[in-house]
Amino acid sequence: MNLNVVASEIYREPHFHGYGSKTVLRAGDQARPAAFPDAAVDVAELLKRSTAPSAVRLMGHHVFLENYQLVRLKNGTSSIRSLAEEETFHPVVGPVAEAEALYVKQLRLRQRLQSHMGEFVVWDVGLGAAANAMAVLRAASDLPCSLRIISFDRTLEPLAFALRHAAELGYFSGYEKAARQLLETGRALGGRWELRLGDFPWWLRHHQPPAPAPHAILFDAFSPAKNPGMWTASLFTDLHRCLDPKRPCAMPTYSRSTMLRVTLLLAGFFVGAGRATGEKEETTIAANTPELLDEPLSRDWLERARRSRSAEPLREPVYRQAHLSRESWEKLLRHPQFQ
Numbered sequence: 001m002n003l004n005v006v007a008s009e010i011y012r013e014p015h016f017h018g019y020g021s022k023t024v025l026r027a028g029d030q031a032r033p034a035a036f037p038d039a040a041v042d043v044a045e046l047l048k049r050s051t052a053p054s055a056v057r058l059m060g061h062h063v064f065l066e067n068y069q070l071v072r073l074k075n076g077t078s079s080i081r082s083l084a085e086e087e088t089f090h091p092v093v094g095p096v097a098e099a100e101a102l103y104v105k106q107l108r109l110r111q112r113l114q115s116h117m118g119e120f121v122v123w124d125v126g127l128g129a130a131a132n133a134m135a136v137l138r139a140a141s142d143l144p145c146s147l148r149i150i151s152f153d154r155t156l157e158p159l160a161f162a163l164r165h166a167a168e169l170g171y172f173s174g175y176e177k178a179a180r181q182l183l184e185t186g187r188a189l190g191g192r193w194e195l196r197l198g199d200f201p202w203w204l205r206h207h208q209p210p211a212p213a214p215h216a217i218l219f220d221a222f223s224p225a226k227n228p229g230m231w232t233a234s235l236f237t238d239l240h241r242c243l244d245p246k247r248p249c250a251m252p253t254y255s256r257s258t259m260l261r262v263t264l265l266l267a268g269f270f271v272g273a274g275r276a277t278g279e280k281e282e283t284t285i286a287a288n289t290p291e292l293l294d295e296p297l298s299r300d301w302l303e304r305a306r307r308s309r310s311a312e313p314l315r316e317p318v319y320r321q322a323h324l325s326r327e328s329w330e331k332l333l334r335h336p337q338f339q
Contacts, residue, residue, distance in 0.1 A: 067082065067083050067084050067157060068080050068081065068082055068083065068157065068158055068161040069081050069083060070165050070168055070169075071088055073088075073091070073092065073093075073094055074092075075092075075093060075094060077093075077094030077095070077096070077097075077170075078094070078165070078168045078169050078170070079091065079094055079095055079169075080128075080129050080158060080161060080162060080165075080169075082158070082222070085222050085226045085227070086226070087222055087223060087226060089128055089129055089131070089158070090131060091278070092277075092278030092279050092280075093277065093278045095129070095131030095169065095171050096131065096135065096170070096171050097277075098131075098254075098277050098278060099131050099132045099134070099135035099136075099171075100135050100139075101275055101276075101277045102252055102253075102254060102274070102275065102277050102283060103132055103135060103136065103218050103252055104135050104136065104139045105275065106250075106252045106274055106275045106283070106285055107216050107250055107252060109136065109139050109140070109216065110139055110140070110143065112215070112216075113139075113140055113143050113145040113147065114143060114145070116145060116215070118146065119146045119147075119148055119212070120145055120146065120147050120148070120215050120216075121148050121150065121211075121212050121213065121214045121215050121216075122136055122147070122148070122149045122150070122214060122215065122216045122217070122218065123150050123152065123211070123214040123216070123217045123218070124136070124149055124150065124151040124152065124218045124220075125152050125200060125217060125218060125219045125220065125221065126152070126153060126218070126219065126220035126221045126222075126230075127151035127152065127153040127158075127159060127195070128153065128158045128159070128220060129158045129159055129161070129162035129169070130151075130159050130162060130172075130179055130182075131162075131169075131171055132218045132220055133149055133151055133193065133218075134171050134172060134175055134179075135171075136149060136218070137149070137175055137178075137189075137193070138174070138175075141174075146192075147192060148192050148193075148194075148212070149192065149193045149194070150194055150195075150196060150211050150214075151182070151193070151194070151195050151196070152195075152196045152200045152203065153195075153197065153200075154197070154198060154199055154200070155197075156183055156197065159179065159182075159183055160183060162179075163176065163179060163180060163183065178193060182194075182195055196209070196211065200230065200235075201229055201230070201232070201234070201235050201238070201317075204235065204238035204239055204242060205238055207242065213242060213243055213244035213247050213249070214242075214243070214247075214249050215247060215248065215249055216249060216250055216251070217239075217249065217250070217251035218251075218252070219251050219252070219253040220253065220254065223255070224255075224257070224259070224260070224314065224319055225319045228314055228316075228317045228318055228319040229317035231259075231260065231263070231314055232263075232313070232314045232315065232316070232317055233263050233266060233267065233313035233314060233315055234315075236263050236264055236267035236269070237266075237267040237268070239267070240267045240268040240269055240288070243288045245288065248287070248288065248289045248291065248292055249287060249288050249289075249292075250285055250286070250287040250292040250293075251269075251285065251286045251287065252274050252275075252283060252284070252285040252286075253274075253283065253284055253285075253286075254277065254280065254283050254284075255283070255284055256273070256274070256280060256281075256282045256283055256284050257284075257310065258304070258305050258308040258310060258311045259308075259310050259311055259312070259313060259314070259321070260284060261284055261297060261301075261305070262305055262311050262312070262313055262324065262328065262332065263313040263314070264284070264286045265297075265332060265335050265337065266313060266328060266331055266332070266335075268288075269286035269287060269288065270286065270287050270288070270289065270290045270292075270293055270296060270336075270337050271284065271285070271286045271287075271293075271296070271297050271337070272284075272285050272286075272287075272293035272294060272295045272296045272297060273285075273295045273297065290337065296337060297337065299338050302332060302333075302338060305324060305332070306324055306329060308323070308324070309321060309322075309323060310322070311323060311324045311328075312324050312325055312328060313328065
């Protein structure tokens with residue numbers, strides 16, 4: 001275990017039993033999860049290396065520092081802030097409004113579900129505190145459709161924190177039991193909502209355990225500056241390979257950066273300007289078919305990308321800014337979107 005990181009977890013994949021068992025530990029205590037009898041956590045060492053509050057929470061075989069806090073936004077709604085990443089979830093308009101605008105409406109989710117035959121698969125990349133998944137479940141609640149959500153994240157800590165503050169956050173109404181079941185067992189709603197816990201880039205490369213190709217992707221990772229490994233060229237190339245060409249799929253995300261849009265295009269996606277949300281005049285939506293884009297990027301955008309000082313995709317999980325390389329520019333010019 002690396003005690004130099006703020007949040008330390010011990011887990012074995014796939015293993016979901018026992019998340020609901022909670023114990024608060026303090027300096028001097030030893031945490032020895034039953035699932036890993038040979039793994040001990042010196043909580044005093046964790047606390048000494050952390051700026052987080054002096055309580056550590058043991059959930060099943062996960063050891064969590066209290067690394068999140070509830071915050072009040074300017075519009076009066078509550079959200080969650082990560083102390084480690086120094087980023088707030090849904091920071092301007094709040095979890096409900098952002099999830100509905102960015103994902104539910106932009107994906108035309110209700111319209112697509114109403115006309116869809118068979119199972120409709122949503123990949124929820126960045127489960128976090130589950131606000132996006134809640135918005136999707138609520139949007140589909142009165143529709144006679146077969147909806148399946150597969151949520152991905154490397155930690156359950158924000159979901160656990162959110163459930164402890166469910167009343168203040170307000171978006172779990174009607175689904176709090178399902179969220180707790182997902183936290184405790186990795187499955188909920190009769191298997192219609194399931195969890196893939198671990199490193200998403202690794203899962204994309206190996207696809208184990210397997211998952212059906214999605215019809216929609218909710219992409220909500222921490223920013224490239226804080227979590228560059230989730231925004232690399234290889235990740236989006238691997239993600240595009242997981243799509244079924246015969247299954248139209250769209251993926252909105254909050255960023256409108258030139259670097260992201262270039263990365264998505266070079267990975268094989270069609271890319272368009274997305275809806276405004278909060279203080280952002282635009283977001284981004286990518287798809288494996290141009291028919292799912294309302295406002296595809298034009299050749300005028302290409303020229304702006306060529307002049308940008310931050311356009312070259314990340315080749316390694318290290319954040320940096322750079323002009324487009326000659327190779328990237330030539331590939332963009334050959335993209336079907338600009339023919």
